[in-house]
Amino acid sequence: MSLCCGAAKPRKRPSRTVAVLVSCCLFLLIVCACLLAALVFVGKHILYNHPHARHVARNLQPVGLPTETERRFWRLPNDTRPVLYDLTLLPDLAAGEFRGFVTGHRKDLVLHSKDLSIAEVVVRKEGRVLQVVDVDESLVGEVVIITTREKIFPGVYYVFIRFGGNLKSRLTGFYQSQYSGSNGVRQIATSKFEPTYARQAFPCFDEPNMKSKYIVHLLKPKNASYIALSNFPVNKTESYDETHELVTFDETVSMSTYLSCFIVSDFTNTETSFNNSGVTIPLKVYASPENLDKTTYAGEVGKKAIEYYVNYFGMPYPLPKLAIPDFVSGAMEHWGLVTFRETALLYTNTTHSTSNKQRVATVVAHELAHSWFGNLVTMDWWNDLWLNEGFASYIEYKGVLAAEPTWGMLDQFLTAELHSVLSLDATLSSHPIVQTVVTPDQITEIFDTISYNKGASILRMLESTVGEENFQKGVTNYLKKYAYSNAVTANFLTEIQGVIGNSWDVAEMMNTFTVQMGYPLLTVSVDGDNYTLTQSRFLKDPTASYNSSESIYGYKWTIPVTYVTDLGKSTDLILFKYSDDKITIQKPTGATWIKFNYDQVGYYRVTYPDQEWNNLFSNYESLSTSDRTHLLEELFSLAEAGRVEYSLPLNLTKKLEQEIDYTPWCVASSGLKNILKYLNGSSSIQEETLKAYVSKIVTPAYQNLTWDESEGDGHLRKLTRIEVLSLACSVGHTDCLLEAESQFNTWIDNQTQLSQDLRSLIYKYGMKNASEETWQKMLDVYKSESDASEKLKLVNGLANVQNETLLSSLIELCKNESIVRGQDYFSVMQYISSNPVGTSLVWDWVRCRNSFAMYPNAGAGTANRAKALETVQNNIRWLAQYKAAVESWVNSTAGGST
Numbered sequence: 001m002s003l004c005c006g007a008a009k010p011r012k013r014p015s016r017t018v019a020v021l022v023s024c025c026l027f028l029l030i031v032c033a034c035l036l037a038a039l040v041f042v043g044k045h046i047l048y049n050h051p052h053a054r055h056v057a058r059n060l061q062p063v064g065l066p067t068e069t070e071r072r073f074w075r076l077p078n079d080t081r082p083v084l085y086d087l088t089l090l091p092d093l094a095a096g097e098f099r100g101f102v103t104g105h106r107k108d109l110v111l112h113s114k115d116l117s118i119a120e121v122v123v124r125k126e127g128r129v130l131q132v133v134d135v136d137e138s139l140v141g142e143v144v145i146i147t148t149r150e151k152i153f154p155g156v157y158y159v160f161i162r163f164g165g166n167l168k169s170r171l172t173g174f175y176q177s178q179y180s181g182s183n184g185v186r187q188i189a190t191s192k193f194e195p196t197y198a199r200q201a202f203p204c205f206d207e208p209n210m211k212s213k214y215i216v217h218l219l220k221p222k223n224a225s226y227i228a229l230s231n232f233p234v235n236k237t238e239s240y241d242e243t244h245e246l247v248t249f250d251e252t253v254s255m256s257t258y259l260s261c262f263i264v265s266d267f268t269n270t271e272t273s274f275n276n277s278g279v280t281i282p283l284k285v286y287a288s289p290e291n292l293d294k295t296t297y298a299g300e301v302g303k304k305a306i307e308y309y310v311n312y313f314g315m316p317y318p319l320p321k322l323a324i325p326d327f328v329s330g331a332m333e334h335w336g337l338v339t340f341r342e343t344a345l346l347y348t349n350t351t352h353s354t355s356n357k358q359r360v361a362t363v364v365a366h367e368l369a370h371s372w373f374g375n376l377v378t379m380d381w382w383n384d385l386w387l388n389e390g391f392a393s394y395i396e397y398k399g400v401l402a403a404e405p406t407w408g409m410l411d412q413f414l415t416a417e418l419h420s421v422l423s424l425d426a427t428l429s430s431h432p433i434v435q436t437v438v439t440p441d442q443i444t445e446i447f448d449t450i451s452y453n454k455g456a457s458i459l460r461m462l463e464s465t466v467g468e469e470n471f472q473k474g475v476t477n478y479l480k481k482y483a484y485s486n487a488v489t490a491n492f493l494t495e496i497q498g499v500i501g502n503s504w505d506v507a508e509m510m511n512t513f514t515v516q517m518g519y520p521l522l523t524v525s526v527d528g529d530n531y532t533l534t535q536s537r538f539l540k541d542p543t544a545s546y547n548s549s550e551s552i553y554g555y556k557w558t559i560p561v562t563y564v565t566d567l568g569k570s571t572d573l574i575l576f577k578y579s580d581d582k583i584t585i586q587k588p589t590g591a592t593w594i595k596f597n598y599d600q601v602g603y604y605r606v607t608y609p610d611q612e613w614n615n616l617f618s619n620y621e622s623l624s625t626s627d628r629t630h631l632l633e634e635l636f637s638l639a640e641a642g643r644v645e646y647s648l649p650l651n652l653t654k655k656l657e658q659e660i661d662y663t664p665w666c667v668a669s670s671g672l673k674n675i676l677k678y679l680n681g682s683s684s685i686q687e688e689t690l691k692a693y694v695s696k697i698v699t700p701a702y703q704n705l706t707w708d709e710s711e712g713d714g715h716l717r718k719l720t721r722i723e724v725l726s727l728a729c730s731v732g733h734t735d736c737l738l739e740a741e742s743q744f745n746t747w748i749d750n751q752t753q754l755s756q757d758l759r760s761l762i763y764k765y766g767m768k769n770a771s772e773e774t775w776q777k778m779l780d781v782y783k784s785e786s787d788a789s790e791k792l793k794l795v796n797g798l799a800n801v802q803n804e805t806l807l808s809s810l811i812e813l814c815k816n817e818s819i820v821r822g823q824d825y826f827s828v829m830q831y832i833s834s835n836p837v838g839t840s841l842v843w844d845w846v847r848c849r850n851s852f853a854m855y856p857n858a859g860a861g862t863a864n865r866a867k868a869l870e871t872v873q874n875n876i877r878w879l880a881q882y883k884a885a886v887e888s889w890v891n892s893t894a895g896g897s898t
């Protein structure tokens with residue numbers, strides 16, 4: 001998502017000083033819109049990072065602070081507000097209007113507009129037409145400035161704008177897309193406005209706090225298979241001309257521009273409904289006709305999640321309908337018309353894996369949570385984006401838990417949200433959650449792991465500190481108070497404070513986590529039963545230096561300390577304030593072990609003296625699943641940062657011989673694979689010894705889970721099977737590799753049905769020693785496959801072949817979009833480069849073809865190169881610092897028969 005404003009020449013902007021406030025009466029503005037577009041789609045799919053592609057952890061880039069000039073150019077005057085947009089979008093001709101009011105008097109009206117050609121502007125007041133003397137479009141600020149001969153005084157104005165725009169060759173604004181189905185290639189029109197693209201579809205006040213109502217008219221082909229969708233239900237459909245109909249939608253509630261959505265397609269739908277505090281609301285899931293049977297699950301999980309939210313938020317779902325269509329534009333919480341990309345919406349047990357199913361559930365639960373948090377109450381400005389995204393990323397776990405209580409979602413929060421951001425936020429290039437942004441580029445940059453995952457993690461910590469019930473009450477009060485309006489972070493914290501009373505300062509604790517980046521490491525020292533904790537900033541690179549005076553809290557935090565012992569969890573609030581040097585906690589009398597930060601609810605790390613660690617190891621089986629997951633993750637991370645000896649996490653892995661739960665295996669598997677990745681190519685015999693050790697400790701779990709899926713297997717057992725078998729195969733577990741190869745050969749020869757969950761593994765390890773003929777056969781399967789998820793699994797298999805010539809030809813195929821879909825390009829490159837034979841091929845290719853230049857809008861060129869460089873440096877540092885210690889542990893321990 002690039003916004004090309006570099007070449008723009010600055011134009012004059014109206015001075016802000018003319019606004020003299022008079023009374024606050026209503027102006028009415030009317031805009032008549034016309035959208036010109038040809039129906040032929042000639043553009044390529046442009047790759048871009050969708051804000052909601054949050055499962056791909058983004059490289060953190062320092063976000064530059066906006067300058068005063070930027071602020072002046074990129075924010076609209078705040079004395080004009082829209083009241084109603086009456087908007088007509090036609091694929092040839094359109095007319096629309098909106099109303100607004102002004103509370104200052106000035107000579108001009110400033111609205112956002114980008115890539116639109118404005119043909120006519122009429123401004124009226126009380127039926128009288130005002131003379132428009134200038135319509136000035138400015139690329140800087142992406143605005144249109146309408147100047148009238150007479151001054152604009154407070155009141156209601158009607159503005160009519162006729163404009164044209166292009167639907168083609170873009171993936172933002174209102175645009176054309178295509179898909180190939182049973183009826184050949186079909187054209188559809190859809191929209192994507194978050195954060196700053198509504199202005200590419202119609203002139204508007206494109207800021208989240210300039211909420212307005214909408215009356216939308218959409219033109220659609222008369223052909224009965226075409227439908228038009230928008231946020232609200234259809235009001236009426238009229239004949240427009242020989243071949244078109246005009247669909248009018250009901251007037252909406254007041255909402256931000258980025259939440260409006262317009263779709264014209266030939267999709268069909270399945271329908272269910274949900275109970276909205278006693279009223280039945282239809283819930284329709286739309287997809288292309290051939291995918292319709294895969295929408296049932298999204299409907300089921302959507303219904304359960306939304307009924308849970310209605311109850312949790314203590315407020316009904318605010319709109320009269322809810323539709324969930326499948327669109328390439330990605331997952332987006334358009335109010336009443338939540339859109340999803342295919343892989344996040346479609347699921348059946350015969351075509352998708354257990355992880356695909358979980359992805360559908362989590363993304364649906366996430367987007368639906370926005371109906372309240374984000375849509376009903378919206379952040380005042382993008383600075384507080386984390387309120388929207390962090391909240392939805394946290395509450396989605398409650399939504400999925402309600403829909404799928406056996407999935408262990410609360411444990412999975414650690415591995416799916418918390419651990420990745422703890423890793424990113426431990427670098428100097430991180431940034432605070434609350435960040436001042438002004439320009440569209442700055443705004444898109446904060447749609448990152450910090451806003452989503454750290455936001456979710458500190459809300460989880462807040463909830464555990466104030467208690468679930470108080471948290472829920474605070475949330476409900478906040479939603480009621482700011483419904484149909486906007487709020488900032490402080491407003492939310494004030495509501496939580498209001499519920500718990502004034503015994504301690506909620507905002508002070510939270511601010512230490514929101515206005516400064518990073519997080520603390522608590523170091524425990526023990527004297528009898530007295531445990532004394534001190535805090536320091538945790539960084540992955542132990543040699544990194546920084547200036548603590550650049551943060552107003554000096555990189556100290558107000559930390560809610562918790563612990564668990566064999567006697568139970570701590571219940572009293574223990575606040576380690578940022579201004580204190582240390583805090584002492586007494587181990588409860590009679591407790592034999594103590595673990596701080598129970599279930600890893602706090603956004604901090606803890607390290608202990610060796611004997612305390614070993615005491616926890618001895619009691620591994622008594623710990624909760626989350627605590628075991630935490631223990632493993634903490635030790636691998638502390639070792640990588642040089643805070644503990646590598647022998648500690650490695651010693652702990654011996655406990656895995658008794659482990660059968662999903663999240664501990666997730667963490668252990670990635671920790672061990674990480675070490676093996678470092679050792680790979682360092683021509684170390686210890687690499688083989690370590691693999692044999694891992695193969696041994698994974699065997700009990702491998703034998704318990706086996707390749708045979710049984711009908712009674714629960715969701716978590718299925719996920720654990722994937723994790724454990726994949727670890728086993730990756731370290732060369734003999735039985736695992738034999739089974740993968742044998743199933744692969746039967747499949748390629750005789751087209752047998754493979755397990756949905758295990759086929760990725762079978763493709764990958766089956767391909768390892770495959771012949772050229774087999775590879776070609778699989779390539780044909782890939783080419784003829786239409787399912788997006790399956791295609792990715794197949795190509796991951798193709799990328800794992802050991803023949804360099806074949807890998808090179810796969811890289812060449814990536815250029816052909818009729819074979820590799822544009823949106824899959826980077827995934828395929830990643831698959832190839834994670835194959836040791838392919839790594840250098842990808843880099844050579846990148847260097848000589850400058851492939852990232854093919855996708856200038858992906859913004860990924862420099863970021864990916866920087867990331868690759870960082871990886872190499874990290875690798876060198878790791879080998880220098882830890883290789884010897886790991887090898888010595890491997891020699892003394894892993895080689896033995898323990």
Ligand SMILES: *[C@@H]1O[C@H](CO)[C@@H](O)[C@H](O)[C@H]1NC(C)=O
Nearest residue numbers: 016019076077078079080103
């Ligand atoms: C509008 O912006 C000005 C300058 O930033 C500010 O002083 C004023 O309070 C704002 N008015 C409203 C109604 O928000």
Ligand SMILES: *[C@@H]1O[C@H](CO)[C@@H](O)[C@H](O)[C@H]1NC(C)=O
Nearest residue numbers: 215216235236248249250251
């Ligand atoms: C839609 O239809 C109803 C009558 O069913 C009418 O009252 C309303 O004004 C119509 N228009 C809009 C834009 O809601």
Ligand SMILES: *[C@@H]1O[C@H](CO)[C@@H](O)[C@H](O)[C@H]1NC(C)=O
Nearest residue numbers: 348349350351709711755756
């Ligand atoms: C898929 O689900 C259906 C109905 O829920 C069930 O009958 C069938 O056994 C399942 N198939 C597989 C392969 O799990």
Ligand SMILES: *[C@@H]1O[C@H](CO)[C@@H](O)[C@H](O)[C@H]1NC(C)=O
Nearest residue numbers: 527528529530531584585586
């Ligand atoms: C532990 O702390 C308590 C209370 O501060 C103190 O009375 C006691 O002497 C301390 N014990 C040791 C072993 O330092």
Ligand SMILES: *[C@@H]1O[C@H](CO)[C@@H](O)[C@H](O)[C@H]1NC(C)=O
Nearest residue numbers: 610614645647648650651893
């Ligand atoms: C790891 O285990 C070995 C063997 O049991 C032991 O000698 C060593 O001290 C342990 N390492 C640490 C840091 O506790």
Ligand SMILES: *[C@@H]1O[C@H](CO)[C@@H](O)[C@H](O)[C@H]1NC(C)=O
Nearest residue numbers: 658659660700701703704705
């Ligand atoms: C697998 O492990 C579970 C939990 O430890 C145990 O209940 C079950 O009996 C084991 N099954 C097999 C086949 O070993």
Ligand SMILES: *[C@@H]1O[C@H](CO)[C@@H](O)[C@H](O)[C@H]1NC(C)=O
Nearest residue numbers: 742744745746747748749750
């Ligand atoms: C495919 O099926 C044929 C006939 O049943 C059988 O002879 C052959 O062994 C099978 N191939 C594999 C790889 O299992």
Ligand SMILES: *[C@@H]1O[C@H](CO)[C@@H](O)[C@H](O)[C@H]1NC(C)=O
Nearest residue numbers: 771772802803804805806809
């Ligand atoms: C790799 O594939 C090429 C053709 O694509 C083939 O000529 C060559 O023999 C293969 N190499 C090996 C070692 O199999």
Ligand SMILES: [Zn+2]
Nearest residue numbers: 366370389392
């Ligand atoms: Zn979201």
